[in-house]
Amino acid sequence: MSDTLIAEIADGIYRLSTFVADVGPTGFTFNQFLIDDDEPLLFHTGQRMLFDSVSEAIATIVPIDTLRWITFGHVEADECGSMNQFLAAAPRAEVAHGGIGCMVSLNDLADRPPVPLENGQVLELGTHRVRHIDTPHVPHGWEARVLFEETTKTLLCGDLLTQLGQGPALTSNDVLAAAAQAEDVFGASCLTPTTAPTIRTLADLDPSTLAVMHGSSVTGDCSGALRGLADDYERRLHSSTAAA
Numbered sequence: 001m002s003d004t005l006i007a008e009i010a011d012g013i014y015r016l017s018t019f020v021a022d023v024g025p026t027g028f029t030f031n032q033f034l035i036d037d038d039e040p041l042l043f044h045t046g047q048r049m050l051f052d053s054v055s056e057a058i059a060t061i062v063p064i065d066t067l068r069w070i071t072f073g074h075v076e077a078d079e080c081g082s083m084n085q086f087l088a089a090a091p092r093a094e095v096a097h098g099g100i101g102c103m104v105s106l107n108d109l110a111d112r113p114p115v116p117l118e119n120g121q122v123l124e125l126g127t128h129r130v131r132h133i134d135t136p137h138v139p140h141g142w143e144a145r146v147l148f149e150e151t152t153k154t155l156l157c158g159d160l161l162t163q164l165g166q167g168p169a170l171t172s173n174d175v176l177a178a179a180a181q182a183e184d185v186f187g188a189s190c191l192t193p194t195t196a197p198t199i200r201t202l203a204d205l206d207p208s209t210l211a212v213m214h215g216s217s218v219t220g221d222c223s224g225a226l227r228g229l230a231d232d233y234e235r236r237l238h239s240s241t242a243a244a
Helices: 048-059 083-089 099-109 176-186 195-203 222-243
Strands: 005-010 013-020 028-035 041-043 069-071 094-098 115-117 122-124 129-134 145-149 154-158 209-212 217-219
Touching: 005 209, 013 048, 013 209, 028 048, 028 209, 048 083, 069 083, 094 099, 094 129, 099 115, 176 222, 195 222, 209 222, 217 222
Parallel strands: 041 069, 069 094, 094 115, 154 209
Antiparallel strands: 005 013, 013 028, 028 041, 122 129, 129 145, 145 154, 209 217
């Protein structure tokens, strides 16, 4: 039986969560998101070591060989480590990413040629519409991006609002303190003059759900959560430059 837990966090959008106890001080969740539609889309693949567990979870929702799109926020093992295993298991699947990610890494790493997306380009999955949004260096990586599912207003936001431990699949509680704690522990985010403004543009999308890669996904005042996160990064940037 798969160790990956499944929860529907928005209509047709499933969170596939695997808890790894020995990462960080209190363990860490690695979350993938599956959009069940005519052209099923997977956001994050997980590391190669998670392929069996994640693919077993997916198979309870859709046949693994029907996957159409393999996507992720940036090129990192927990985001795309089992990319080629999924490509092998799903013969019609293609990796779709921003042009920078394809040019710098994925044209070489992916076993099938990836599909480069322009900023704002939409993938029509059936009833769901997924918009690609470039977010260079937010939270990290030149090729970083997010996806916005327009029908349910779900922002697949990757490492933004990362939390330690294992919380509920979906929460309306304030997660800003938990996200600040995770940033204190890992220091994973790029602090640049564009970090906070980029996150505020995502808040302007007025999402209804934030699909978070590490920790609980968020519902309720999602724009407020993103603006609070932007404020925290802005304070961190000003503090670091003042100390320099």
